[in-house]
Amino acid sequence: MKFERVRLENFKCYGDADLELDSGVTVIHGLNGSGKSSLLEGCFFALYGARALDETLDEVVTIGEEDATVELWFTHGGGSFHVERRVRVTDERATTARCVLETPEATYEGARDVRRHVAELLRMDHEAFVNCAYVRQGEVNKLINAAPAERQDMIDDLLQLGKLEDYRERASKARLGVKHVRDGKRELLEEVASNIERKEEKDLHGRLNALQTERKEIEGEIERFEDNREEAVTTRDDAEAILEDHEAKRDRLESLDSEIAALTETIEETEREREELGERISELKTGIEEIRDDRAELLAESPLEDPDEATITETIADLEDRDEALRDDIEDHRVAASEHASEAESLRETAEEKTARAEEKREAAEERASELAETREKLAERRERIERLEAAIEQKRDAFADAPVDVGEAGDHWDDLADDLNEARERQKELETELKNAAQRLEEAEELLDAGKCPECGQPVEDSPHVESIEDHRERIDDLQDELVSVRQRRERLEDEVEAASDLVDRENEIRNLENDLENVRQLVTEREDGLDETVEQIEQLREAAEELEAEAEADREAAEEAEEAAEEKREAVAECNEERAAISERLDRLAAVRETFEQVADHEEEIERLREQRSNRAELNDERRDRLADKRDQRDELREQFDESAVEQAREQRERAVEYIEKVDPKLEELRAERDDLLDEIGGVKTEIEALEELRERYDDLEATVDRLDSLYDETERLQEMYGGLRAELRQRNVESLERMLNETFDLVYGNDSYSRIELDGEYELTVYQKDGQALDPEQLSGGERALFNLSLRCAIYRLLAEGIEGSAPLPPLILDEPTVFLDSGHVSRLVELVDHMRELGVEQIVVVSHDEELVGAAEHLVTVRKDATTNRSTVTREDAGSATLAAVSDASAGD
Structure with a gap:
């Protein structure tokens, strides 16, 4: 994987920055606080979003702005990728307004989907990224300071061993689940066997045969009684038909009498309506005459004469x-x-x-x-201020009249004195240590001499003691004391000179600020004069x-x-x-x-015509009604002649005898049917029990087969659990051996002395450093610089292991070192340069180092300079060639700042 380009807009201290990155070693150079680390944090944030931040989301947006945008272009596995994130601040709350990842195959939108796909693509989440490839500022000692269990989890996750533990735990849970299900099935199998035994004791088939025989006898009696009852019902129905016909004729006769009376009344009512319609026609004719009179009165007031x-x-x-x-x-x-x-x-x-x-x-x-x-x-006031500022600048410059350097050289002068002071302090510590050791050796030699032993080898001596080595010790102590006094005096003198140089640096900064103020005021005066x-x-x-x-x-x-x-x-x-x-x-x-x-008038005439038609219709209706009235009178007379009272009485007697028999036989049938239903229910119950017995036998066979399968599955999950545990232990041991070898190679390269013989890494990722004499040390016992180099070596060894030792792994991200020289002195910095060159030789495609150290700048193939404007507090980046002339210019500029 390689970062190709990053663009920042309103991100932290960057207003608008666009930087292209190449393969090889790139050093991002600039003063402390200029925004170097923020540039890399932008790349990290583009990949993983809010989880890559140590602060809240709203703190990435430049103060005074409403939104921030970060874009990162990178290549991975032969494909090109582009990710964009935009953060918007509304109502003092920051949210992700846009998050898009463009890949060769598809486009992903949304912070969660983008972060998940990046983790799948790189095979590492944000924590694994900083543990493997991104050594953040101040976190160089993160791995060594971590507890063994934490360090084990970090490295296992990086080496993909954490998944094996997940698989082992899943297998363990599956094994326990199978055991739980198997135990339940066994209990159910025993219960089914007990139920089968109880049912077989009931002789269900013998009971069924006896019940079916008894049922056939009862059904014969029911059939005989039902035939007799059916014959009685037929007799009763025939008699009732005769009686019903007699009643129907009686009802029809009564109905005809009622219809005759109703028709007579209706004919009379219709005649009365015809008389009323004649009276209404006369009234309408009178109304027409009155309307015509009203019309004549209206026309009398109109100029029209009798118009139509x-x-x-x-x-x-x-x-x-x-x-x-x-x-x-x-x-x-x-x-x-x-x-x-x-x-x-x-x-x-x-x-x-x-x-x-x-x-x-x-x-x-x-x-x-x-x-x-x-x-x-x-304008008059500002001209006076210009004069005051010029006078103040001149006064500040007077402080350099007797100084050993001119204005603009105070920073270099302070750096030189500070380096000399550091050297004096280190020399003083070395002399004090040597003096202490020499005094101890002198004391041991004198004790041996008093005991009659050689002060050189410690063996007994027969003649006078040898005192040459003791005198050498004493002379060495005298020389060390003299040199220590001289070094202390030089250190004290340098401390005074450093303090004076620091005052000159302060004066120089004050002059620079006053000159900036002077230039600003002059510019304001010019602008105001131009506008008058x-x-x-x-x-x-x-x-x-x-x-x-x-x-x-x-x-x-x-x-x-x-x-x-x-x-x-x-x-x-x-x-x-x-x-x-x-x-x-x-x-x-x-x-x-x-x-x-x-x-x-037209309405009245139309109404008269309609009423005449109604009178005519009513006359026709009454003629029809009179015809129907004569017909109904003839029907009534015919029905009166058809009545036969003797046949009706015989039908009543037959019906009573049939009803009496039915009333007697129905309870008997009900009793027999109830007995038959009880037998059927009992037969059904026996059949149900027989079916249940067969089902139990089938269920027993199924459960027995299921238990056998669960026994086999339990054994398989147990073997699978053991396999994942053993595989993880085996792979961890192989990785530990490779990591230990690479760590020793890397530490030997960057440390380069004979104080330590080797580093040991056990299966739990416990680290031990062995001195030449075999004494074991915890890495925490190393000096600050040694500990920093040790951690850098461990980080680089892990990176190498991931790059070389995992089959089918994805290309790793760039190796990023953010201010790795914080805990290193000048001697150790050169070792760090060798480490960077070594990782480059091993095939790391892209290494990005953030540092203000000039020695690291000299090792760069590509140089990026970060500067911050003191007025706007905005940072800018420039990409430069890493030639010697440019590097010298950068060094001069850094010293001048």
Whole structure:
């Protein structure tokens, strides 16, 4: 995997940054606090989102901005990928507004899907990423400081061994689940066997044969009684048919009497209705005469003389046309009046608006004039400030008159003195240690000499003791004490000089700040002076515009008066048209009344015709009813002749005998049927038990087979659990051996002394360092620099193991080292450079190092410089060639800063 390009917008200290990254060693260089680490955090955030942050999501957005965008382009496994994340802050809360990952196969959207796919792609989540490839600032000692169990989990997850433990736990859970199910099935098998035994003791088939024999006997008796009952029912039904026919004839006779009486009454009622219809016809004829008299009275007031209905209708149509024309004229006049009134109102509003705008322009001109006066006063004040700043700068520069360096060289001077002071302090510690050891050796030699032993070898001596080695020890102690005094004096002198140099650095920073202030003030003065003439011209333009607006407003008021007069003329025309319409409306009302009389006469005549037709219909109905009445009287007489009382009495006796037999036989049948039903129920119960017995036997066979299968499955899951546990232990041991070998190779390369013989890594990832004399040390007992190198070696060894030792693993991400020199002195930094070169030689495609150390800058194939603007507090990145001339320039710039 290789990072190709990263783009940041409003991300932390970056306003807009776009950086391309190449293969090889890239060093990101800049002063502390310039934003170097934030550049790599942007790449990490692009891959894993909020889980890659130590802070909250809203802290990645630049202060004062509403959203931040991070884009990362990278290659992986031969494909090109692009991921974009945008964070938006609303109501003091940050949310992910956009998250998209574009791959050669598909596009993924949403923070959760993108993070999951990145983890699958790289075969590591965000924690594994920082444990393997990303050594973050201040976390170089993370692995060594972790508890053994934590370190074991970290490395196992990186080596994909955690999945084997997951599989082993799943197999264990499956084994316990199978055992639980198997035990339940065994209990159920025993229960089924017990049920089968109980049912077999009941002799179910013998009981079934006896019950079926008894059932056949009862069904024979039921069949005999049912035949006799059926014959009795037939006799009863025949007798009831005769009786029902007799009752039907009686009912029909009564019905005919009722129908005859009803028809007689209906005929009489219809005759009365015919008389009422004749009276209504006479009333309508009288009404027609009265309507014609009313029409004559209405026409007496009209200029028309005895007109017909068509003339009246034509006259009404003419008047309505004239009324419609008047309505159109009124509408036209009203629209015109409204338009003239609207025009007048609009002109008045426009005049008011122009008057207000004229007043605003006069006020704006006065404000500009006031601002012009204030600007001139401020210019005078700023010119005085320029003079004060120039004087202050000159005063600060006077401090360098007697200084050993000039302005601009204080930083280099302080660095040189600080390096000398560090060397003096280290030399002092070395001398104190050597002096302590020499004094101890002298004391041991004197004790041996007093005991009569050789101070060199410790063996007994016969002659006078050898004192040459003791004298050498004493001389060595004297030399060390003299040199220690000299070194202490030099250290004290350098401490004073460093403090003085620090004061010069402070003065130099003050001069730089004053010069920046001076430049800013001069720029403001120039800008304000350039704008004075323009402001005077704007004031004149505003005053002229105000006069023009006043003139236009007066013209608009005059036009408004003319429009109002035209509107009043149109209103008068509307009033004249309304008077004419009132007269037309009165004539229309009279003519409508006349036309209504024609309609009323026609309605009355139509009603008379309808009533005559109704009288004729009722006469015809009564003729039909009289015919039906004669027919029904004939039917009544015929039915009276058909009555036979003796046949009816015989039918009653037969029905009573049949009913009596049925009443006796029904209880007996019910009793026999109940006995038969009880037997059937009992037979059904026995059959059900026989079926249940067969089902139990089948279930027993199924359960027995299931238990056998579960026994076999339990054994298989137990073997699977043991296999995963053994495989994990075997793979861990193989990885431990490889990791231990690579760790020793890497540590030997970067440490490069003879103090330690080897590093041991056991199966639980416990680390032990062995000295040359065989003494075992915990890594925590190493010095700060040694411990940092040890951890870097461990990180690089893990990276190598993942890159070389896992079959089919995905290409690893770039090796990222963020400020790895924090705990290293200058000697150890050169070892770190060798480590970086070694990882490059081993085939690591891309290594990114964040550092302000010049020695690491010299080892870069590509150089990225990060600078922060002190005014805007925004960082920028520039990509440069790693040539010697450029590196020298960068070093000079870093020293000057």
